[in-house]
Amino acid sequence: MTRSADTTGTSEPAPPPAVAGRASLWHVLTVVVVAYSAGASLAFVGFGAPAIVVLFLPAGVTLSALVLNPRRRWPWILAAIAVTEIVVDVSQGMSVRSASGFALANTAEPLVGALLLRRNVPGPVDLRRRRDLLAFLGCCVVAAPIVGGAIGATTLVASVPVPWPQAFVSFWAGDATGVLTVAGCVLAWRYSPGRSGPLGWVLSVGSAVAATVIGFWPQGMPLFYLPIPVLFALAFSRPLVATLTAGLATTVTANLMTSTGHGPWAALDTSEQLITMTLQLFLATTILGAWALAVGVAERDRARSDTSVERAARLRLHALQVLTTDLAKAATSEEIAQAIVREGIGLIADHGSVALAAAGSTELVLWTTDGRPADMTDRYRGIPAGAATPHSDVMRTGRPVIHQTRTEAVAAYPHLEDVYRTLGVNSGMCVPIDGDAGALGSLAFSFHREHGADAGVIAFAVALATLSGQALRRAQMYERERDATRELQQALLPTLASGLPGIQVCADYRPADVAHQVGGDWYDVFAVPAGRVGFAVGDVVGHQLAAAAAMARLQSALRILAQTAPGPAGALDALDRASTLIPDAGTATVGYADYDPATRLLRYACAGHLPPLLVTGTGAEYLWGGRSLPLGVGRAARGQGELVMPHDAILVWYTDGLVERADEHIAENMQRLADAAGHLTAPDAATLCRHLLDRMAGAEARADDTAILCIQFAGPADAQPYSWRGDAPAVDRPAAR
Numbered sequence: 001m002t003r004s005a006d007t008t009g010t011s012e013p014a015p016p017p018a019v020a021g022r023a024s025l026w027h028v029l030t031v032v033v034v035a036y037s038a039g040a041s042l043a044f045v046g047f048g049a050p051a052i053v054v055l056f057l058p059a060g061v062t063l064s065a066l067v068l069n070p071r072r073r074w075p076w077i078l079a080a081i082a083v084t085e086i087v088v089d090v091s092q093g094m095s096v097r098s099a100s101g102f103a104l105a106n107t108a109e110p111l112v113g114a115l116l117l118r119r120n121v122p123g124p125v126d127l128r129r130r131r132d133l134l135a136f137l138g139c140c141v142v143a144a145p146i147v148g149g150a151i152g153a154t155t156l157v158a159s160v161p162v163p164w165p166q167a168f169v170s171f172w173a174g175d176a177t178g179v180l181t182v183a184g185c186v187l188a189w190r191y192s193p194g195r196s197g198p199l200g201w202v203l204s205v206g207s208a209v210a211a212t213v214i215g216f217w218p219q220g221m222p223l224f225y226l227p228i229p230v231l232f233a234l235a236f237s238r239p240l241v242a243t244l245t246a247g248l249a250t251t252v253t254a255n256l257m258t259s260t261g262h263g264p265w266a267a268l269d270t271s272e273q274l275i276t277m278t279l280q281l282f283l284a285t286t287i288l289g290a291w292a293l294a295v296g297v298a299e300r301d302r303a304r305s306d307t308s309v310e311r312a313a314r315l316r317l318h319a320l321q322v323l324t325t326d327l328a329k330a331a332t333s334e335e336i337a338q339a340i341v342r343e344g345i346g347l348i349a350d351h352g353s354v355a356l357a358a359a360g361s362t363e364l365v366l367w368t369t370d371g372r373p374a375d376m377t378d379r380y381r382g383i384p385a386g387a388a389t390p391h392s393d394v395m396r397t398g399r400p401v402i403h404q405t406r407t408e409a410v411a412a413y414p415h416l417e418d419v420y421r422t423l424g425v426n427s428g429m430c431v432p433i434d435g436d437a438g439a440l441g442s443l444a445f446s447f448h449r450e451h452g453a454d455a456g457v458i459a460f461a462v463a464l465a466t467l468s469g470q471a472l473r474r475a476q477m478y479e480r481e482r483d484a485t486r487e488l489q490q491a492l493l494p495t496l497a498s499g500l501p502g503i504q505v506c507a508d509y510r511p512a513d514v515a516h517q518v519g520g521d522w523y524d525v526f527a528v529p530a531g532r533v534g535f536a537v538g539d540v541v542g543h544q545l546a547a548a549a550a551m552a553r554l555q556s557a558l559r560i561l562a563q564t565a566p567g568p569a570g571a572l573d574a575l576d577r578a579s580t581l582i583p584d585a586g587t588a589t590v591g592y593a594d595y596d597p598a599t600r601l602l603r604y605a606c607a608g609h610l611p612p613l614l615v616t617g618t619g620a621e622y623l624w625g626g627r628s629l630p631l632g633v634g635r636a637a638r639g640q641g642e643l644v645m646p647h648d649a650i651l652v653w654y655t656d657g658l659v660e661r662a663d664e665h666i667a668e669n670m671q672r673l674a675d676a677a678g679h680l681t682a683p684d685a686a687t688l689c690r691h692l693l694d695r696m697a698g699a700e701a702r703a704d705d706t707a708i709l710c711i712q713f714a715g716p717a718d719a720q721p722y723s724w725r726g727d728a729p730a731v732d733r734p735a736a737r
Helices: 025-042 058-067 071-091 096-120 130-157 164-191 198-216 227-237 240-259 272-329 333-347 374-379 390-397 406-412 414-423 455-492 545-562 568-579 666-678 685-696
Strands: 351-357 363-368 382-384 401-403 427-435 438-447 503-510 521-528 532-539 589-596 601-607 613-616 619-622 641-644 649-654 706-713 723-725
Touching: 025 058, 025 071, 058 071, 058 096, 058 130, 058 164, 071 096, 096 130, 096 164, 130 164, 130 272, 164 240, 164 272, 198 227, 198 240, 227 240, 227 272, 240 272, 272 333, 272 455, 333 351, 333 363, 333 438, 333 455, 351 390, 363 390, 382 390, 390 401, 390 427, 390 438, 401 406, 406 414, 406 427, 427 455, 438 455, 503 521, 503 685, 521 545, 521 706, 532 545, 532 649, 532 706, 545 568, 545 589, 568 589, 568 601, 589 649, 613 666, 619 666, 649 666, 649 685, 666 685, 685 706
Parallel strands: none
Antiparallel strands: 351 363, 351 438, 363 382, 401 427, 427 438, 503 706, 521 532, 532 589, 589 601, 601 641, 613 619, 613 649, 641 723, 649 706
């Protein structure tokens, strides 16, 4: 409030009280008493006797102390204020009775203001929000000073012959301005501080003070409006707290200039009450105008920020949905890791990596985002699980590792300083990918800025790790099943015998069922009596476990039957009868041949199977002899073809997955296979096998299993020259199935 016996004046702003709930009560009381007594003592310096004080800054000190402290401390703060008020007033020559009345006014006023403000704004008071600003102005600047003004004016008129309405208006104006400037500034510092360097604060406050001095120095020249554009410019370009601090400096400077006889208000020939009212009204209007502009700018910036955040959130959500789809499609751990570094980490970080525990190894396998030097990527492709790295520590402890500055990161991992410097990393974090029995891996995020791992980023990183963990658990289950079925398939397929006379063999098998890696296609090479070598290729309808089981039984049966059969036709005839006892073996196709290294005689027969391809130095041709129906289809007699193999000829026997395509004619693909084999110069069995698979199958998804068997017939030709035995139809003859 404002009061005087014979003097009025202004004072420098008291330093903001350190009255947060963390400070001790004695610390709070000391700061409040010092700030209040300084402002109250300075309030006695005024225009001259007798007068009403224009500005009472301690009103803002008391209100700030109550708002910033819990209610259990309010009685102590108010008691300290009352005692301080009485001591200061008595020391200035007032009676104890008058001093007690002013003490009552200066404790009742902030109590009413704090209660009203807390009722309307129960949480922190953010003066950048319009709702909180209106509550502060209505409760603390308008309503509460009415209480203090009424008590103070009543106390004053009891000792000084001043009209009560004039005393009330002066009290109210002085206290309202003190609350507006001091409490507004303190609450802005406490609840919505701005980030600015010392030079910024010096320029803000200095420009406001300079404009006020220049504007209030001359009396005959109307320049008092100069602080207005300065404060409005600060409101538009600087944080609210800078604007309010500059407004406090403007208010104090204007009152000091007026009290020393400078400016237009000092030259007014009117009552002190009118001077008080008009000066304070001008200052309050100026500060409130700048304040309103600052709030508007802050709301605009928040709206822009919210829009930007919302847009970024939408983009991040869309990218996360795309990543979720890719993770759902990814079948292996490697594909999942690649999807995460390609589409996940970049959503929140500048760099990053994924580390997964390698099966059967003590190393962690690393996948990194793009933009790293190649040598760095190669150097950290695999890291020992026990090494001192964020990934290793997270995998070992299962807890996140967060470093908000490069200094923290280098202190923890000094050997990675060059990596951080090269990538421009100034903060980072690493979170675990949890599995059922410990961490499956970890995700690392690196940022060019310091303190990049804020709460939102950490929450997103944890969500991404959870999503990755779900995908990895599914992938590892699939990989275990795939490995088991692959081992089953390899167990079902024969191990090609080594040391068989006169031949070199290469074979390959690619199932269409990539989920189980098993199928019904098969090949076999084995010894038969009289020094001959038998080899077979077969195809059971289907490409899953049932087909694989039927394939294994047919393969075993053929091996046994071939030991006593007079030739390939007899072996297939016996296999036809045996197939009736094998589930799912009906309509299977089989190609079987035997070879006598001594005579170089090849005998072959096809039960519905595609013809073998003979590759020689002069080209490639299909062997169409010995054809008959598939197993289990009719009882027609089976024939066989014969020929003497030339030196280094290669016989290619395959299943239909190599040449059948849904949108292409099989004859065209068989011709393409023959061309691919015939154009290769002097191949060996292994080279030809790889070449044909690459040309005919490649990396494309297959609708059917594919098996290929290449047999190279080595050694000198000690029999008749190359010749055909059996029918040899044209190459475009459709295969019997």
